[in-house]
Amino acid sequence: MFQSEFKKIIPYSPYRTLPAEIIAVKPYTSLEKLFRLRLKGNAEFDYVPGQFMEISIFGSGEAPISLCSSPTDKGYFEITVRNVGSLTGALHNLKKGDLIGVRGPFGKGFPIDDFFGNDILIIAGGLGIVPLRGLIRYIMHQRKDFGEVQILLGCKSPEDMLFNDEVEQWGRHIDILFQCTVDKADPDWKGNIGLITNLIPGVTLNPMRTYAVVVGPPVMYKFVIKELLKKGIPDRQIILSLERRMKCGLGKCGHCQINGIYVCQEGPVFKYRDLRTLGEAL
Amino acid sequence: MERYVKISKKDFYKWVDSLKKHGKVYAPKRKENTHVFRPIKDSSELDLNYISTILPPKKYYFPQKESLLKFSIKPFETAKAIQKFEEFVLFGVHTCDLAGIQCMDVVFREDPLDPNYINRKDRMTTVGIECLKPCDKHASCVSMGNHVPRGGYDIMLTEIKGSYIIHLNSQKGEDILQGHSYIKKCTQADRNLLDSLRKNKERVFKEEFIGQLTEVYTVFSKLSESGVWDDVGKRCVGCGNCTTVCPTCYCFDVKDELDLNLNDGLRYRWWNSCQMDDFARVAGGEDFRPGRVSRQRHRYYRKFKYPIDKFNRYFCTGCGRCSRTCMAKINLTETVNDLIKEHRNVSIGI
Numbered sequence: 001m002f003q004s005e006f007k008k009i010i011p012y013s014p015y016r017t018l019p020a021e022i023i024a025v026k027p028y029t030s031l032e033k034l035f036r037l038r039l040k041g042n043a044e045f046d047y048v049p050g051q052f053m054e055i056s057i058f059g060s061g062e063a064p065i066s067l068c069s070s071p072t073d074k075g076y077f078e079i080t081v082r083n084v085g086s087l088t089g090a091l092h093n094l095k096k097g098d099l100i101g102v103r104g105p106f107g108k109g110f111p112i113d114d115f116f117g118n119d120i121l122i123i124a125g126g127l128g129i130v131p132l133r134g135l136i137r138y139i140m141h142q143r144k145d146f147g148e149v150q151i152l153l154g155c156k157s158p159e160d161m162l163f164n165d166e167v168e169q170w171g172r173h174i175d176i177l178f179q180c181t182v183d184k185a186d187p188d189w190k191g192n193i194g195l196i197t198n199l200i201p202g203v204t205l206n207p208m209r210t211y212a213v214v215v216g217p218p219v220m221y222k223f224v225i226k227e228l229l230k231k232g233i234p235d236r237q238i239i240l241s242l243e244r245r246m247k248c249g250l251g252k253c254g255h256c257q258i259n260g261i262y263v264c265q266e267g268p269v270f271k272y273r274d275l276r277t278l279g280e281a282l
Numbered sequence: 283m284e285r286y287v288k289i290s291k292k293d294f295y296k297w298v299d300s301l302k303k304h305g306k307v308y309a310p311k312r313k314e315n316t317h318v319f320r321p322i323k324d325s326s327e328l329d330l331n332y333i334s335t336i337l338p339p340k341k342y343y344f345p346q347k348e349s350l351l352k353f354s355i356k357p358f359e360t361a362k363a364i365q366k367f368e369e370f371v372l373f374g375v376h377t378c379d380l381a382g383i384q385c386m387d388v389v390f391r392e393d394p395l396d397p398n399y400i401n402r403k404d405r406m407t408t409v410g411i412e413c414l415k416p417c418d419k420h421a422s423c424v425s426m427g428n429h430v431p432r433g434g435y436d437i438m439l440t441e442i443k444g445s446y447i448i449h450l451n452s453q454k455g456e457d458i459l460q461g462h463s464y465i466k467k468c469t470q471a472d473r474n475l476l477d478s479l480r481k482n483k484e485r486v487f488k489e490e491f492i493g494q495l496t497e498v499y500t501v502f503s504k505l506s507e508s509g510v511w512d513d514v515g516k517r518c519v520g521c522g523n524c525t526t527v528c529p530t531c532y533c534f535d536v537k538d539e540l541d542l543n544l545n546d547g548l549r550y551r552w553w554n555s556c557q558m559d560d561f562a563r564v565a566g567g568e569d570f571r572p573g574r575v576s577r578q579r580h581r582y583y584r585k586f587k588y589p590i591d592k593f594n595r596y597f598c599t600g601c602g603r604c605s606r607t608c609m610a611k612i613n614l615t616e617t618v619n620d621l622i623k624e625h626r627n628v629s630i631g632i
Contacts, residue, residue: 013350013351013362013397014397015350015351015536015549016351016362017351017360019358019360058354058355058538058540058547058549059538059540059547060538061536061537061538061549062538063565084565088565101358101360127566217568218570243564243566243568244562244564244570245561245562245563245570247534247536248534248536250394250396251392251394252389252390252534253533253534253535253536253551253554254532254533254534254561255533255554255561255562257556258570259583259588260583260587260588260589260591260592279506280570280576
């Protein structure tokens with residue numbers, strides 16, 4: 001198990017990385033690519049959707065990247081990365097068979113144990129779909145453990161949509177209610193147009209047994225949370241994942257801190273209840 | 283050995299010179315009109331009559347730049363960067379800086395612990411020196427309770443009447459004292475002198491804050507939106523001096539450096555500062571702590587609020603370095619007192 005593999009070396013050097021091989025690369029948009037990875041030696045490792053890895057490209061550095069696969073995907077793990085800087089740029093230049101360094105998994109993932117037996121409303125905005133794809137895959141693999149499942153997906157335009165092959169499947173699943181909206185449509189677009197917030201009032205749900213899982217750009221949270229509270233979902237059942245600069249992953253370097261909280265240790269997934277009193281959170 | 287021994291000032295420098303055999307000795311040394319911790323070759327370089335050094339001794343147990351990982355790209359390999367940590371003696375540390383060491387200990391020993399830090403600390407022998415008079419208007423060690431020894435040292439020196447009274451606090455402390463005939467037992471009279479010196483200090487050292495620490499904590503809990511922060515933030519030039527010189531600031535960045543062959547390299551960690559404008563910015567461009575007001579507030583909260591919630595420990599040692607070094611004359615004591623005043627005024631409805 002990777003987690004224990006990593007735990008074995010942590011006492012000596014928590015900054016040591018393990019080698020992982022790129023076994024497939026799949027470009028989704030002009031900026032985003034999915035990388036399927038496997039630890040060298042084929043070691044499996046356990047993780048929870050919502051957790052992240054520290055990804056190393058030696059010479060360019062290290063950055064925290066969300067896992068976008070599900071632990072039920074055996075034999076590999078996946079990350080989806082937007083090309084925005086030197087490290088992600090270098091990663092985008094790599095091909096199948098290349099090696100990168102990984103550490104992790106770090107942080108707290110989605111509270112899946114709490115989700116069991118409850119209804120799930122997944123709300124993904126922009127790149128927020130990346131960690132949520134891992135959760136969606138997990139739910140689909142263990143479908144019977146959950147109640148009603150609804151997915152609301154929002155992105156800028158149809159060509160910005162990630163995982164479009166899988167999104168199409170989600171749309172066809174009879175046991176998943178799926179809605180999608182784009183800010184700007186093209187002539188072929190048949191779905192909704194407008195902000196994701198506009199979809200929430202029309203959703204039918206039982207607030208007391210619904211967990212809303214929201215991941216998206218910072219600006220989205222305020223508006224979505226307001227709509228969810230209006231629906232009567234308790235703050236302890238609104239789950240968010242926050243982006244921060246989680247440089248070391250070990251609760252030391254300080255970059256990811258929200259007030260007194262180290263996101264790399266206590267997050268990146270939080271209950272809204274626990275964020276209400278943290279001024280720097282949302 | 284007894285827990286208290288003494289050494290005369292005449293023999294003191296002889297003993298300092300003997301410390302070499304326990305490792306490199308880092309001690310306060312004069313530099314122009316101030317002092318710095320530096321390696322010393324012999325006791326003539328030592329100057330114990332000093333107020334806080336420019337940098338705290340953290341540079342020796344948490345270096346400004348240290349390698350974490352050795353790597354090569356092809357073939358893909360990684361290795362431990364540091365093979366050997368060396369024994370050293372940190373000599374002449376004031377009680378405020380000892381408090382700083384204790385704060386860092388708590389952080390780096392917390393799971394997942396930091397092996398580089400622990401390895402260095404395990405090889406460090408700490409010799410403290412007690413301050414006999416307040417240093418300057420910038421310090422707030424009395425309010426922080428760090429003007430008297432509160433542990434964190436292997437031995438503590440207190441100068442009394444031509445001698446140093448030595449308090450032993452560990453086996454390591456005993457090791458560096460053993461085998462010197464000039465180190466004498468402490469008499470009851472000496473102990474009485476030490477007691478009266480401490481009593482006298484209570485008179486000479488005055489509290490710098492206008493309230494007790496419990497009140498300070500309450501004030502910080504309530505006044506995160508105070509105008510005091512606007513004032514501090516407006517004056518701040520964002521240079522990061524305050525965090526660099528702070529004995530309890532430990533934030534760092536991690537960077538790679540490639541050799542000329544562009545294949546082999548080292549991954550380092552460097553001191554970093556929450557006062558830098560890119561500190562909380564992510565690759566996508568979002569800055570999660572924009573503006574100097576919130577960044578200065580964050581620095582203060584990391585001394586007077588967050589670590590108390592987490593470790594039950596104040597991370598201000600009262601050394602005064604941040605105020606001494608600030609180009610914009612932001613003064614920690616003033617800030618804390620302004621907050622206390624504002625809180626008291628609000629409580630009585632002014």
